[in-house]
Amino acid sequence: MSTRAKCLIVLIGLMILDILPIPIVGLIGLYVIIKRPRWFLEVTNRLYDEGTKSAVSAEEEI
Template sequence: MSTKSKVLISLIGLGIVDIVIPVPIVALTLIYVVLQRPSWFTDMVRNIYGT
């Protein structure tokens, strides 16, 4: 399974959880990524876009 597929499945799963639970998990994850800039996120982006 490619990285793009894994990311898409993860985002769909987070979206479903976001609908079921009233806490905005996707928004909190986005805030974490923007503020902390974790290395796993930049690695994933480089893997997806091939740079």
């Protein structure tokens, strides 16, 4: 499963949890902004790497 699909599933799950009275997505966003965890940088790099790979493979097909 690609990183993009995993992130999409997690975001959908967080949107469902955000219906509860506790704003979970906002708290996670605040944590990421303040602490800058290593896992967030790794996920971001993987997402951009997958994007450039698909763009390069699309250009190779032409």
